[in-house]
Amino acid sequence: MNAPLQIRRVGIDTWRENVAYLHRDCPVVRAAGFQALSKVEIHANGQTILAVLNVVDDERIVSNCELGVSEDAFARLAVQEGHEARIQHAEPPHSIAALHRKIAGERLGRDELMAIIRDIAEARYSKVELAAFVVATNQTELDREEVLYLTEAMIAAGRRLDWRSVVGSGPVVDKHCIGGIPGNRTSMLVVPIVAAHGMLCPKTSSRAITSPAGTADTMEVLAQVELPFERMVQIVRDTHACLAWGGTADLSPADDILISVERPLSLDSPGQMVASILSKKIAAGSTHLVLDIPVGDSAKVRSMAEAHRLKKLFEYVASHLRLQLEVVISDGRQPIGRGIGPVLEARDVMQVLQGDPQGPDDLRQKALRLAGRMIEFDPDVRGGQGYQIARDILESGRALAQMEAIIEAQGRTLNPPPLGALQAELVADEAGVVLAMDNQRLARIARLAGAPQVPGAGLDLLKKLGDRVQKGELLYRIHAQFEADLQFARDLALKGSGISLGSDEAWARAANLSRGFSL
C-alpha cells in the first residue's frame, strides 16, 4: 500500500465509470508503475472502490500529492475533498472469471450471473469490461435459464418496492412497450383510465434514449416527473397512480449501467431486453403487466415469428418470477397518433382525454385496448369486458379527472414549453395512397428538429397509412425552435420523407395481408 494522497473532486462526468486522476509526477505513479487505464483500488473513509486510472500532466487538474476522482467515484466514496486516501493496484473483480467463461461460449449459472451483476451494480466494472459482458451475452444468445438468472440478479442488486401496505393482496398493474414506434404515448392514457377503475398503477418511465420523446419527456410538458422517491410513493397512495421518471428510484441499477454501453454500441439482444424490462417492473413492485410488442418493417421487431419467440421468452421469465404477464403483439407499421416530439405528443394525449374530435383515433383505440387488458386483471371483471369499461371511463371524463389529479399531485408545469415557432411543411411530390411509413426515418427527422431536448420540436403528421394524398398536399409539418435545426431536419426530409406513396391496387394488396396482430 502506498503513501496517502488528498482526495480532490475532479468535476468530470464519466457517466457511471469511476475514474481516478493521478499526476504523472506523483510519487505513487512512479513507484507503483501505474499506467494509464490501470485498474486501481481506492481506500478512503472505510470504503473501497475500483477505478480506472487516467494519468494527468496538468497541475490545474491534480497536483502530484492529490488523488483526483470523477464525480461518480466522489459520490461513491462519500468523503470531503482533502480527505486522505490510499491507492493500490486492483485485482480484477472476482466475477471476471465468469465473464471469461461467457466469452469462451459457456453457459453461466445463477451464482455466476449474480456475482457479475453485483459487481456491475457496485461500479466494479470498467466501461471496457461492461462492453465485454454486453457483447459476450449478445453474441452467443443467452439461453432462457440464463435470462431468468440475469433478471433475478438485476432485481437483487437494487431496491425493490412493495405496495402491499397500500393494496393488500390486490394487483399492482403496469404496462410497457418495447419501443421503436414514435408517438406511442399510450401510457399517459392507460394509467389514468386504470387508476380511475381503482387499480394501483405506479408507472415509472424512461426519458428518450434514441427516440424523439420518452413518456417521461412528454409527461414533463404537463407536470414534474423528477420526484424524490418518498414523494412518488405518497402520490401513488393518494391518487393510485403516477407518471414519473424512473431514474431516481434505484430500481435495477445494474440495468442503468449496462444501458450506458448498450446505447453507444446499439446492442439490445432479446435476453438483455427481457431482463432489463422485467427486472425494472418487478423491482417497482408490479404484480401484473401488459407488454406491447409492435411489429413492422421499421419497428424493433420485424416479423411475427420473431415477435412470438420474444413473447415466449418474456413469458418464461415472468412465470418463474410470479409476474402475471399478458403479451400483446400490435401493429407497428407506422407512428401512433399525429405528433412526434414531447409537446406534440402531449397535445394528442390531452385531446383524447378531453374527448376532442381532433384527437387521433388510433392512439385512442390502442390505449383503450391496452387499458381493457389491464382492467381484466381485476378478478371482478369478466373476460372481454375490459375494453367496454375503459371506454366508459374515458368517455365519462373520469380518465381526464384522474389525469388532472395526477398532474396536480406531481406538480403542474407552470410555464409549459411552447410548440416550436419555426415551421417547415413537407408536401407530396406525387398523388397516391400512403403505403408505408418509416418509423426510424420519421424519428430521425424529429430528432434533428430538436426533440426531445427542445420539447416543442418535432413532427405533426397529417397523413397516415391508407390515406389518399394529392400532389402538393401536406404530409407533415416540422416544428423547431432554432433555424439550424429546422434546416437539418428539412434537408433530411427532402432526401427521403419517410412516407411512401403508391397505387390504390398496391394498397389494397398490402391492406389485405393477414398480419395476426393481437391488438
Place this chain on the structure above:
Amino acid sequence: MNAPLQIRRVGIDTWRENVAYLHRDCPVVRAAGFQALSKVEIHANGQTILAVLNVVDDERIVSNCELGVSEDAFARLAVQEGHEARIQHAEPPHSIAALHRKIAGERLGRDELMAIIRDIAEARYSKVELAAFVVATNQTELDREEVLYLTEAMIAAGRRLDWRSVVGSGPVVDKHCIGGIPGNRTSMLVVPIVAAHGMLCPKTSSRAITSPAGTADTMEVLAQVELPFERMVQIVRDTHACLAWGGTADLSPADDILISVERPLSLDSPGQMVASILSKKIAAGSTHLVLDIPVGDSAKVRSMAEAHRLKKLFEYVASHLRLQLEVVISDGRQPIGRGIGPVLEARDVMQVLQGDPQGPDDLRQKALRLAGRMIEFDPDVRGGQGYQIARDILESGRALAQMEAIIEAQGRTLNPPPLGALQAELVADEAGVVLAMDNQRLARIARLAGAPQVPGAGLDLLKKLGDRVQKGELLYRIHAQFEADLQFARDLALKGSGISLGSDEAWARAANLSRGFSL
C-alpha cells in the same frame, strides 16, 4: 453545425482514446443535447476526428466557450491551443456495421476487416467499441482466412519498412517468442550472433505488459532503446542489427490500440495473437522469422495439440504473406536462465556472451539453437550446420563484440541501474527434487518485488527442474529496492513459492515422458 469553440489542451492521458471535454453550461451542450459519452465529431484546422464526450462541471478544466481535448486528440488535431473548432454529433464509423455482423456471428471479408482496422488505426473507435471488436473476434474464433485478412489490414494501416536498399534480395531475419516464460531473453543473444554472421536483424521489442521484464526493458539496462525512427535505421545500416523498443516506429498501429483493451481484459485469442505478431514483423520488413512457442503447464500454451494448431495458423498466414516462417515448439516448463527482472536478466545475457562459466547453460543452449535455425535461412549454409556456426560465433567472442557495437551505437547506459539492495531468501521446507516450476507464480512474485518498474528488482533462481535440494537450502533470492515491495513479494512467496519438490521416483517418471519439443 454549432458555433465555434476554442480548443484547449486538457493534460489527461486517455491512452489512445480521443476524449472531448465540454462544460455542462456550454451553449453547444445545451442546444445539441450532447450527453456524457456521446460520440462527437471535432472539426479544426481542416481535420476531423471522432471523440467521446465527457461533460465537465469545473471551469478550471474547461470554460463554457472552450472545447477541451485529451492529449491523444490534441496531438491528432495538430493545432495550437485557442484554435477555433466546431463540434457536432458523430455518426458511428462506417465499419460499425461490419462489427455488428461479427457480433452476430458472421464471417467477415477482406474489405470489412480492412475498414474496421483502418477506423481503429485512425482512432475512430471508442474504448467500448474496441472492446466489442476484441470480444466478438475472440468469442466466435476467427477462421484462418479472417486471420489472414486481419493481418493484412493491420500491416496496411501503418508504416512498412523496406531494407532492400541495405540487403538487396538478402534475407531480413527476426525471431519472436509468444511469451509467458520468465527470463527468456534469447533475443539479446540471438541478435548479435546472427548479425555477426552477416545477416540483417533489425529487432524491435516490446516492454513488459504483464511480465516482470520485456526484451526492451532488459536491453535498457545496457543501452538506450527509445530511438527515433531515422536513428534506428542508421544503426541497422551500421551494425546490421538493433535491439530497440518498437513503440516509436508506427508499425501496425492498430495492434497497439487493440492491445490497450486486450490487456485489461486479459484476452488474447489465437487469431489476435497471430495477426498481432505477424503484422508487426512484416511491417518491420522481416522476410524470415523463427517463432518460438513454449509449451508447459504454466506457459501460455499448455498442450502439444494446442501448440500444433497455433503453429498451423501461423504457417497459413505467413505463407500467404510470403514470410518464410520456422516455428519451433520449445520446453516451457520453467523459466529460462537464472534471473527474472531486467538487471538480473541482463546479467545472465552478458555472462553467456562473455563465456563466463557462471552463465546459465539453458539460456545459452536455447539461444544457440534458435540462432542456428536463423543462420540456416542463409542460402549458403547447409541444413544442420547453423548450430555449429552459432556456437563458433559465440565462443570466438564475435557475438560479444557485435553486442558491444550495438550497445555503443544505441548509446550505452551511463548509470546502469543497480541490483536491488534489499534481499529476501526463500528456502526449501523439505528435501527433494524440483519437479515443477510455476512460471506465472514466479513472474508474479518478481512483479511484486518491483520488476520491471524497478529494474534491479526480481528473482535470482538457484534451483531448476531436476535439481536436488536439501531442507533449508536456498531456492531463490528476491531482490527489491523498497521495503514494502520486498515484503509483498516475500509474503506471496511464503504462501506458495512456485517451486514443487518431490521424490526421485516422481522426477524419473516426469523426466521420462516424451514431450516432443522441437527445440
